[in-house]
Amino acid sequence: xxxxxxxxxxxxxxxxxxxxxxxxxxxxxxxxxxxxxxxxxxxxxxxxxxxxxxxxxxxxxxxxxxxxxxxxxxxxxxxxxxxxxxxxxxxxxxxxxxxxxxxxxxxxxxxxxx
Amino acid sequence: xxxxxxxxxxxxxxxxxxxxxxxxxxxxxxxxxxxxxxxxxxxxxxxxxxxxxxxxxxxxxxxxxxxxxxxxxxxxxxxxxxxxxxxxxxxxxxxxxxxxxxxxxxxxxxxxxx
Numbered sequence: 001x002x003x004x005x006x007x008x009x010x011x012x013x014x015x016x017x018x019x020x021x022x023x024x025x026x027x028x029x030x031x032x033x034x035x036x037x038x039x040x041x042x043x044x045x046x047x048x049x050x051x052x053x054x055x056x057x058x059x060x061x062x063x064x065x066x067x068x069x070x071x072x073x074x075x076x077x078x079x080x081x082x083x084x085x086x087x088x089x090x091x092x093x094x095x096x097x098x099x100x101x102x103x104x105x106x107x108x109x110x111x112x113x114x
Numbered sequence: 115x116x117x118x119x120x121x122x123x124x125x126x127x128x129x130x131x132x133x134x135x136x137x138x139x140x141x142x143x144x145x146x147x148x149x150x151x152x153x154x155x156x157x158x159x160x161x162x163x164x165x166x167x168x169x170x171x172x173x174x175x176x177x178x179x180x181x182x183x184x185x186x187x188x189x190x191x192x193x194x195x196x197x198x199x200x201x202x203x204x205x206x207x208x209x210x211x212x213x214x215x216x217x218x219x220x221x222x223x224x225x226x227x228x
Contacts, residue, residue, distance in 0.1 A: 034216075043118075043205060043219035090157065099145040099164055099209050102217060104157040 002027045002093045006105035014113050019078040021108050023065075023091030026072065033074040034092040034102065035065055044090065050074065051096070061085070086112045117143075118220035120206050126226045132194040135223045137206030138187060147207040147217065148181055148191050157205075163189065175200075196227045 007022040025031060032051050036044040048059025055067040061084075065076045074091060088109050092102040119138040127133055139146055147162040161171040166183045174181070178197070183189040193200055203224050207217040 036219075041224075043221045044207075045219075046216055049216060101147055101159040101162055101170070102149075102157075102207075103159075106156045 002029075002031065002095070002103045004091050004093050004103055004105035006089075006091050006108050008108055009106065010109045010111065012111040012113060013081045015083055016080050019063075019076070019081045019085065019110065021076040021089050021091075021110065023074045023076065023105060024072055025074060025091070025093045027093055027095075030096045032094045032096055033065075033067060034094070035059065035063070035074075035076050036090045036092060036104075038088040038090065038107075040087075047076070047089075081110075081112045083112050083114065086110055117210075117218040118206055118208055120204075120220035120223050122223060123221060124224045124226075126228065127196055128228050129197055130195045131227075132192065133196045133200075133225060133227075135191040135193075135204050135206075135225070137189045137191070137220060139189075139206070139208040140210075141187065142212075143186075143208040143210050145209045146183060146189050147209075148189070149205045149207060151203040151205065151222070152201075160191070160204075193225075196225075198227045201225055201227050 035047040050067045091105040148160040159173040206220045
């Protein structure tokens, strides 16, 4: 069984400040890990993913995340927040066997203050 | 969103009516997923297909829900009869042969049952 916990349903940062969104996962098999972003009234867009190999993965819009197996974490960061980053962010886990469903966290709403 | 077309984008219906949601994926996909998003439960899997064959429908809430994939380019999710608690956003997502379980989401159908 797999599960995802996102700490903080709402995070607020100032424009230009560091963004840190926390994600911890539980998986009985080696996981694939994902971060998706959802803008209002839209579908989910993939920000980045970890499959195998390098544990620090870079995504779109300046975001990156680091897979830490010992901590079962996959936190999302961005050095400098932009107003356009305001959205809902979802962490998700799946099995490595491919073509398996995603298990999502509850989501974190990011607000960026000017 | 360009890889998955969902229709209708919005649906308002009365309790007891039949509702059919449609998903048209791009060619070259190998798996198709139906997810539901609500405030209370977040994003949850309803059912998924591999190569047009249903693999896991354990997320389908009850017998009122049914899903089909008659061919590789079309899937439907039907609710009969609909109830107010079915109000949610329903997403269709696909994986393609070239991706490591990366799922591409459609824009969703916002269903309101009065």
